[in-house]
Amino acid sequence: MxxxxxxxxxxxxxxxxxxxxxxxxxxxxxQDRPEEASAPAPPPSAVLEAAGVQICAWEGCNSPARPNSKYCSRKCSNKNARKRFRARKREQAA
Incomplete structure (x- = not known):
């Protein structure tokens, strides 16, 4: 505004x-407002795998993994840890 x-x-x-x-x-x-620029589509994971780049292990992420890691970022690593923790907690409760 x-x-x-x-x-x-x-x-x-x-x-x-x-x-x-x-x-x-x-x-x-x-009419006078500029249109919002749309974000470019992420590259498909098949292209990255064909290039020999490992894909992030988090299921919803298609980014290339960091060197010596299976995740692209600390955020994806933490998401996966939280998911595993919740699953383990559910198994113990059952």
């Missing part, structure tokens, strides 16, 4: 003017 002020969460997205007192900034019309 306004590049000078951060709008509060309670302000509706349809508001036309800045919520700060004394600010004359206005939202551009929908």
């Amino acid at each position: 306004c590049l000078k002020h951060v709008p509060p969460v309670t302000l509706p997205a349809t508001a036309e003017q800045c919520w700060m007192r004394g600010c004359s900034s206005q939202r551009p019309s929908t």
